[in-house]
Amino acid sequence: MANTSGNAYGLTALCPIINGHTNDSNPLYKAAGESHDKEVRRILQALPLNQESPFANTDNTYLARLFILNDVFFQQGNDFKRDQLKSKYLCFNSNFHGELEPYLTSLWNNNENQVREIWQHCVAFESVSNANDFVRYIKSCQLTTTLFFNGSNDQPVAEQLKALYVKQMFSEFVLTQQGKSAAELKQAFKYFLQRVQLNDVKSPSWKPGQTEVAL
C-alpha cells in the first residue's frame, strides 16, 4: 500500500509558499520587503540540530527533511513545452513509525511555535489554529508516494535506539571481558544485564537525535 511499508509511514507533503513579499518580516529587511520563500529558508537554515531538532522532539521520527522546491528543471532539449511551478513549495518528507494523524499531532503539540514559524509563509496556513487543523492541512498537501528511508526497520524509534544501545554496550562488555574466567564472566554479565535493563525500553538508552556519547 502506498505511503506505508509495514509499520513505517512515508509522508511527502508539498505546501505552496505564498508568492510575493512579506510586510512584517525581519525589521532589517522591512524597507525592501522580503519574499516568503526567503523567510522560510532562513528559518529552516537556523533550525537546531540533533537532539534540539523539532523532529527529535516528535515521537517516532526515523528521518525527516524540510526543503524548498524553487521550480522544476529540465535537462532535455529546447524544442518542447516547459512547465513552471505557480509557486515555490515547502517540501516536508518524514519517515516515521505508526499512523499519520498521531504523528502530526505530536509534531504540533511538541513544537507548536516552530511549526507556526515555518508554515506561516504557506498558502492558507492562517486557517490552522490547532493540531487537528494542522493534520488536515498537511493531508491536503500530501502526495501518495512510496519513498522510504532505507536505514531503518519499521519498529518504534525507542525500540530501535534501545537495540543499538544494547548492541554497543555489549560490544564494550566483550572488549573489556576478554580472557576472564567463567565465574568472572558470569558475574560481569550479571552486572551488565542490571546495567542495561533489557526490559526497559526507555532507559538507559540513546535519545532521539543523540549523535555522541561517552561510553
Place this chain on the structure above:
Amino acid sequence: MSYIDGISMKESKSLDLYDIQGNVCKGYGRYGFPKARYCFLSFQHTHSAREFLALLIEKITTAETWPVSESSDHHRIKPNSTLNLGFTYSGLKKLGLPERSLKGFPVDFTMGMKARSEILGDTGISAPEHWDDIWQQDNVHAWVAINARDQDAIEFEFNALGDLVTQHPDGVRIMSGIKGPNNTILPYQDASAVFENGLPTAKEHFGFTDGIGNPYFEGCGNSMSRLPGRGKLMRDGSWQPLATGEFVLGHVDEAQEYPPAPEPKLLSRNGTYMVYRKLHENVDTFNGYIDNLAKDFDGSRDLLMAKMSGRWPDNGAPLTLAATDEEKETLDAKMASIELRVSEGDKSALIERKELRRQWVDFTFNDDKSGSRCPVGAHIRRTNTRGSLETEHKAFHRPGALVDRRRLMRRGLPYGGIDEAKSDSAEQGIIFMSIGASIERQFEFVQQQWVNYSNDFKLGNDKDPLIGSHDGKLTDKHIIQGCPIKGAKPPFFCTQMPRFVETRGGDYFFIPSISALRMIAEGLIDPS
C-alpha cells in the same frame, strides 16, 4: 590473451616504455636496487629552472624492459643507478605551464596532500603541523629519486645532481628540512631495504615482509608469469592484466574511458600521479603492544602479527595458505624440503618452488568469508580486497569489480634503522609511494574508506590494525575472527590500539612522460 596453467602468453598491448618513467613500471628494489635517496627541489626563476630540467631529463630512467636475471650479458644494459622526477602542482606552475593546462589537473593534485589531511586520517600526531620542516613551507616543487645498487652509487649520483643544481643558482635549489638519524636535518631522505646477514630483505621495521602483490597492468613490460594474483580477478578464477589507464594517463582504464587529464594530450599521456608519504614506525609501541597481547593470545607471537597483516612476518606467506601455527610449520617444512632438493640440483623442485611461491600472491578469500583464516579487517584484506566485496554471488560483472579501480601501485623502501637504534623516537619507517591515474579514486579512497573505516567490511568504525589512525581508545580495535568449526576457537579482540604509524610528511606529484618533460623544459606546452 590469458594465463593458462602457468604458461605465459604474449601480451597484446604494447606501451612506449621509453616514454614512461621507470618507477611507474618497476619496483626498483626487486631489480637489485636496495638503496634510494629522495630529494626535493624548489624552483626559482622559470627560465633557469627549465634549463636545469632540460639537462636533468638526460639522466632520467625510463621504463624500458630489463631482464630480472643478473647474468653477465644482461648486466651491461642495467644501470648502476636510476633517476626519476615528479612535480607538485606549484612546481608545474613555477615552470610556467599555461593556465589552461594547469586548470586541467584534478583537484586532489592541485590541493596537495597537506590540504587533504582530514580525508587521509593525517590528524592528531600525524597532522601536517608535526611533519618534517621541509613540508612546513609551500615551495616543494619537484621530487627526485635516485635508486642504486649501493650507497656509493647513491652518493655519486647525488653529487652529480648537486653539480647540476649548482650550475643553475637562479633556477633551482635542493631543499633542506628533512629529519634524519640522530637529530640531523638533511637535504635528502635516504631509504634502504632492511639488511639481514649482509643481504637486502623485503622486511620493514616492525618485522613484516612487505611489498608483495603489486598490481599488474597491460603493457607494463613485466613477465606474464607475474600476472596471477596481481591482475584483475575474472569470473572463472583466472587473472587478466588491469587496464593500462588505471596507472598511466592517456590510456583506457577499467571503466573503458580515458582518465581525466590535463590538455594538451602530450602533457598527460604516459604520465601519472604519485603519492609520497614518509610514514614513521613507532617500533617500541608496536613491539610492546604485540608482546603484551601475545600473552593472552592462543597462538604464537608470529601468528598474532600475521592475524593483523594477513601475512606471516618471516616470509610473507598469506594466511590463506597457512592460518595456524601448525599449518605454518607444515608449510615451512614443505618449503625447506623443496629448497634442499633445489640445492641438490633437482630441476622438478624448481617448478614446485615456483608453484608454491605463486600461492603467496595468487589467492582469494572465497573460502574464508568469515575471516577465520585471514581476519576480515587484516591489512592485506583491506588494501587489496580481491573478490571479497562481492558478498552476493555474481552481484558484479567481475568478482573484483570494486577493487579493480582502487589498486595501488606501491613503490618505496624502508628508511632508518641503520645509523641509530630503532625506537619510537628514532627515525625509522617506510617511504610509501603509490602510483595511479587518480589519487582520489585510488589512494585516497583506500586510505579513507578501507584503511580508516570499515563500512564495506561490516566492521563498523574499525581501522587497519597496522596503519590505521588509532588513538588507544577501547574501541580502537581489530577483531581476529574465531572459527565456529574445527575446535571452535572464539574470536580474539585487539583493543586500545595505539597509533603504530605516523605521517611525517609528503605530497602529491605528477610524473610526466619523457615527451612531456622535454616540452615543459622547452616551454612548448600549448593547450590551444
